[in-house]
Amino acid sequence: MKALHVITGLGVGGAEQQLRLLLRHLPAQCDVVTLTNPGPVAEGLTADGVEVTHLGMTGNRDVGVLPRLTRLIRAGGYDLVHTHLYRACLYGRIAARIAGVEAVVATEHSIGATRLEGRPHSAGVRGLYLAGERLGRTTVAVSPTVAERLRHWGVPGQRIRVIPNGIEAPRFRYDAARRKEARAFHGLPEEAYIVGGVGRLAPGKRFDLLVQALALLPLDVWLLLVGGGPEAEVLRRTARDLGVADRVVLTGERPYLPDSRDDAPDLVALLSAMDVLASPSPEESFGLAVVEALAAGLPVLYASCPAVEDLAADAAPGARRVTGGAGAYAREVLRLRAAGPGERTVPDVVHRYDIAHTARQLMDLYTATLAGSNPEVSSP
Structure with missing residues (x-):
């Protein structure tokens, strides 16, 4: 299995460091694309032997990144695309579908009760989020609380799977x-x-x-x-x-x-x-x-x-x-x-949040997604 992870940036943040840790435990060939800010986590991933590509996105409305990302997905021959964080989830899902990859998974790391990655919940933010979400197969919530917030936003429950963050x-x-x-x-x-x-x-x-x-x-x-x-x-x-x-x-x-x-x-x-x-x-x-x-x-x-x-x-x-x-x-x-x-x-x-267990759950989801099914994924 060959997977591409698309993330908004790779500075030192929770989602970014979680991705690096996860890739150390996933039994799949994984590459990473960062839309912007190839910071310390990008250096760490490279040191781990992961191929990291920086697309040089200049802002939220830099739509020129879309054809570049689409070409990269096509050229890489990826079986599955996994997106992380708001901007990357939107552009990554669109690019994956244009490139012909239907197995698209996203992880929702940062939706709060009133804000999404610092953005106040608004009709525009919510509408754009839901439009992009429909282009994927499954949205992974990092906690039952996040799953409930996604359902409240209008994401169908059958498309949501709870796979928590993990640590060593x-x-x-x-x-x-x-x-x-x-x-x-x-x-x-x-x-x-x-x-x-x-x-x-x-x-x-x-x-x-x-x-x-x-x-x-x-x-x-x-x-x-x-x-x-x-x-x-x-x-x-x-x-x-x-x-x-x-x-x-x-x-x-x-x-x-x-x-x-x-x-x-x-x-x-x-x-x-x-x-x-x-x-x-x-x-x-x-x-x-x-x-x-x-x-x-x-x-x-x-x-x-x-x-x-x-x-x-x-x-x-x-x-x-x-x-x-x-x-x-x-x-x-x-x-x-x-x-x-x-x-x-x-x-x-x-002990409930072991990164090896998180990786196993995610691999089960990848396998099911590629097979065209959408099984239940148990929480820890």
């Missing part, structure tokens, strides 16, 4: 030595209590709440934000205005998988350096950072996390939903600090 849980195992090294690298005091946040520094992630919460917390509490994005300078300015800039560290984008050319701590080491992970984003499709933090044995405070909320309450005893603003997060941090460090145990929820 052992990779995230807590490491005391790496904790010490990561803290030393970023100037974090060994005795400090570190609140961490992981994700794109964009308005929808609401990391400003954590900066505001820090101003309500004792001086031995620090904030470590892992990620890059347009809100970085806004967060720095907020920290300066609140008088907590000396206790806020922004690492920039850090890869899930380490880069041997980069001496800075990777995501796994940074999770070991934290004492609690906070995820204040009110609209998540899955909550990958939460699952990764739980795999590191961290307690987690979150506003939205379908990966936890779609399961039984006892699946993730170390995760607590926080309702409210900065004050609520500050109170929860104080509660956890007072309770003292835990055993860094890994809860059951983590």
